[in-house]
Amino acid sequence: xxxxxxxxxxxxxxxxxxxxxxxxxxxxxxxxxxxxxxxxxxxxxxxxxxxxxxxxxxxxxxxxxxxxxxxxxxxxxxxxxxxxxxxxxxxxxxxxxxxxxxxxxxxxxxxx
Amino acid sequence: xxxxxxxxxxxxxxxxxxxxxxxxxxxxxxxxxxxxxxxxxxxxxxxxxxxxxxxxxxxxxxxxxxxxxxxxxxxxxxxxxxxxxxxxxxxxxxxxxxxxxxxxxxxxxxxxx
Numbered sequence: 579x580x581x582x583x584x585x586x587x588x589x590x591x592x593x594x595x596x597x598x599x600x601x602x603x604x605x606x607x608x609x610x611x612x613x614x615x616x617x618x619x620x621x622x623x624x625x626x627x628x629x630x631x632x633x634x635x636x637x638x639x640x641x642x643x644x645x646x647x648x649x650x651x652x653x654x655x656x657x658x659x660x661x662x663x664x665x666x667x668x669x670x671x672x673x674x675x676x677x678x679x680x681x682x683x684x685x686x687x688x689x690x
Numbered sequence: 691x692x693x694x695x696x697x698x699x700x701x702x703x704x705x706x707x708x709x710x711x712x713x714x715x716x717x718x719x720x721x722x723x724x725x726x727x728x729x730x731x732x733x734x735x736x737x738x739x740x741x742x743x744x745x746x747x748x749x750x751x752x753x754x755x756x757x758x759x760x761x762x763x764x765x766x767x768x769x770x771x772x773x774x775x776x777x778x779x780x781x782x783x784x785x786x787x788x789x790x791x792x793x794x795x796x797x798x799x800x801x802x803x
Contacts (some may be wrong), residue, residue: 608789620694620780620794666733670789676746677723678789680733 584667584681592689597654599684601667602647610643611668611678612652621666624652657688692717694795696781702801708769711798715762715783721745722764723792724756727778736779739764740787768800776802 585600601610609628613621627634627643627650634641640653654661664685668678695714703709715722723738723746735748739758756766762783768775778799782792 611791613792613794618778618797618799620796621782621792623791623793626791676787676789677735677738677748678792679735680725682732 584665584684586684587682588685588687590687590689591657593657593659595657597657597661597686597688599652599665599686601650601652601681603650603667603669603681604648605671607645607669607671609670610641610650612639612641612650613666613668613680615664615666615683617663624665654686657686659688659690662686662688694781694783694793696779696795696798698798699796700799700801702803703771704803705771705773707771708767709771709800710765710767711779711781711800713764713766713781713783713795715764715781716793719783719785719793720762721784721787722758722762723782723784724764724766725780725782726750727780727797728776733780736766771802773802776800 583602591597609626611626612624614624615621625636625641627641638655643650664683666680666683668680670678697712721740724736726734737756738746742758753769758764778797780794780797782794784790784792
């Protein structure tokens with residue numbers, strides 16, 4: 579079963595524009611992570627935000643977390659062609675098996 | 691530091707056969723977890739091993755099994771393959787547990803004919 583649901587499923591923007599992806603989840607969590615996956619390859623960890631944090635930055639990435647709405651957003655500023663990939667949010671539930679549960683992902687395409 | 695290594699990268703099997711996939715974690719990482727990725731179901735957690743013990747298991751049938759060796763290398767086995775087992779199998783390692791930052795390998799792409 580999926581804990582996180584990403585929105586939109588696909589996003590296509592021009593190089594230089596900002597890209598925003600959203601993730602919603604169902605249960606209380608310890609932390610939320612974002613990963614990137616280039617086509618058919620392994621996932622790469624981008625950022626982790628803890629449940630007591632509201633915003634976190636890493637380079638061109640900005641992540642927000644709203645635990646009251648059970649949602650998170652990932653903003654990529656000044657997008658580049660190399661940002662073309664699928665982006666997944668992953669959560670670990672406070673109760674239940676210790677595992678990361680991934681959303682279905684957002685397919686981001688950056689057009690030159 | 692070498693990353694997570696998965697072998698083989700690609701393989702083709704027929705229904706009813708079995709397959710073994712291998713994963714070498716980052717040196718010093720004791721936790722290895724496995725995920726199945728398909729277009730329809732997305733990323734599904736299979737199981738996690740820590741110090742040679744299975745700590746967590748996902749909702750997969752008993753045909754899916756795994757083990758971890760004393761050097762933290764892990765293998766997963768799928769017996770009596772079905773068409774629906776065609777997927778990208780991803781291994782991830784971490785230093786302290788399955789809910790922290792995971793380091794993924796490139797995956798093993800299994801096609802069942």
